[in-house]
Amino acid sequence: MWGAYPFFIECIIMNLKKTITDLNRDTTEEFRAKKKFPIAVVLDNIRSLNNIGSIFRSSDAFCVDRIALCGITATPPSVEIHKTALGAENSVNWTYYPTTAEALEALRADGFTLCAIEQCAGSISLEKFTVAPDRRYAIVLGHEVYGVDQTIVDTCDYCIEIPQFGTKHSLNVAVTAGILLWHFALAQIANH
Amino acid sequence: MWGAYPFFIECIIMNLKKTITDLNRDTTEEFRAKKKFPIAVVLDNIRSLNNIGSIFRSSDAFCVDRIALCGITATPPSVEIHKTALGAENSVNWTYYPTTAEALEALRADGFTLCAIEQCAGSISLEKFTVAPDRRYAIVLGHEVYGVDQTIVDTCDYCIEIPQFGTKHSLNVAVTAGILLWHFALAQIANH
Numbered sequence: 214m215w216g217a218y219p220f221f222i223e224c225i226i227m228n229l230k231k232t233i234t235d236l237n238r239d240t241t242e243e244f245r246a247k248k249k250f251p252i253a254v255v256l257d258n259i260r261s262l263n264n265i266g267s268i269f270r271s272s273d274a275f276c277v278d279r280i281a282l283c284g285i286t287a288t289p290p291s292v293e294i295h296k297t298a299l300g301a302e303n304s305v306n307w308t309y310y311p312t313t314a315e316a317l318e319a320l321r322a323d324g325f326t327l328c329a330i331e332q333c334a335g336s337i338s339l340e341k342f343t344v345a346p347d348r349r350y351a352i353v354l355g356h357e358v359y360g361v362d363q364t365i366v367d368t369c370d371y372c373i374e375i376p377q378f379g380t381k382h383s384l385n386v387a388v389t390a391g392i393l394l395w396h397f398a399l400a401q402i403a404n405h
Numbered sequence: 406m407w408g409a410y411p412f413f414i415e416c417i418i419m420n421l422k423k424t425i426t427d428l429n430r431d432t433t434e435e436f437r438a439k440k441k442f443p444i445a446v447v448l449d450n451i452r453s454l455n456n457i458g459s460i461f462r463s464s465d466a467f468c469v470d471r472i473a474l475c476g477i478t479a480t481p482p483s484v485e486i487h488k489t490a491l492g493a494e495n496s497v498n499w500t501y502y503p504t505t506a507e508a509l510e511a512l513r514a515d516g517f518t519l520c521a522i523e524q525c526a527g528s529i530s531l532e533k534f535t536v537a538p539d540r541r542y543a544i545v546l547g548h549e550v551y552g553v554d555q556t557i558v559d560t561c562d563y564c565i566e567i568p569q570f571g572t573k574h575s576l577n578v579a580v581t582a583g584i585l586l587w588h589f590a591l592a593q594i595a596n597h
Contacts, residue, residue, distance in 0.1 A: 227527025273571030304572045335419025379465030380496045388583035395584045
């Protein structure tokens with residue numbers, strides 16, 4: 214198609230921002246019905262409703278199978294979650310568990326490999342963690358201040374850490390979720 | 406060292422969460438003095454102070470060379486930016502430009518390759534964008550609703566898009582920044 218236009222016109226067309234129609238995203242019904250990436254997100258006592266909503270939005274974008282909301286983690290419907298989820302709280306499948314241990318038990322029974330995202334003595338640096346495309350993974354994210362509880366880290370199969378090179382001790386949990394989801398989704402995108 | 410302990414003790418030690426002392430992060434002075442990754446972040450009229458602060462925090466973690474705050478993008482000092490930057494607004498080098506065009510001109514003069522992060526007709530999907538470790542890149546992020554301005558996209562050398570598989574049209578801009586910084590930092594981490 215592009216060959217039909219002079220080069221400078223091609224450049225203009227190629228640079229044009231997509232409209233909402235061009236993006237052609239799923240409706241909530243289409244999304245709920247379609248096959249998901251084999252990725253679960255576990256929120257181990259996340260305090261901030263903004264972070265929870267943002268993680269819903271990223272989970273929608275990366276076609277997450279389910280979110281487990283655990284302990285003090287708030288659940289939809291919530292005006293505050295909606296502000297950052299922008300409706301993704303209605304598309305992504307979620308379950309509430311009183312404790313994170315119960316969520317992990319259910320996920321393990323469903324064949325998920327459990328990955329705590331924490332900075333531990335022996336944690337694997339994210340770039341070294343190879344994702345098997347046919348394996349199911351649960352990404353466990355922890356409290357904004359205290360991180361993933363030590364007993365939960367001990368229960369997981371892997372502990373993965375995002376390497377950091379600055380002054381701060383950690384990344385925001387919603388940013389962490391985005392980077393992890395991208396890393397795990399990459400294995401699926403290759404086959405999409 | 407690990408060989409000195411029985412296996413189950415090794416497992417316990419390996420799983421132990423690092424303390425703040427274990428993390429051994431840079432002080433603000435150490436960070437300001439050290440060699441950065443050849444990555445700049447350009448904020449093209451970002452509205453939310455929370456997002457600006459969060460992008461400072463991620464830029465600190467991924468050792469960003471500089472941030473250009475453009476147009477309506479607020480600048481430190483700001484109580485609201487501090488809430489999510491947590492002090493990273495004092496470690497990461499930043500400059501304010503009245504217009505994004507001026508920021509891009511300065512960055513291009515300094516040898517940066519300009520990458521608009523937008524969903525365009527001909528944008529490159531992030532996983533296909535190979536980062537040259539010895540090249541300097543500026544990542545241009547746009548307004549929460551309107552994205553990167555079309556004239557700014559036209560000025561850039563590349564337009565890069567994060568592929569998405571859900572119902573929402575975009576990711577949060579601070580999450581987008583985190584994913585992009587991770588992608589560009591990876592080329593540096595390999596040589597770190």
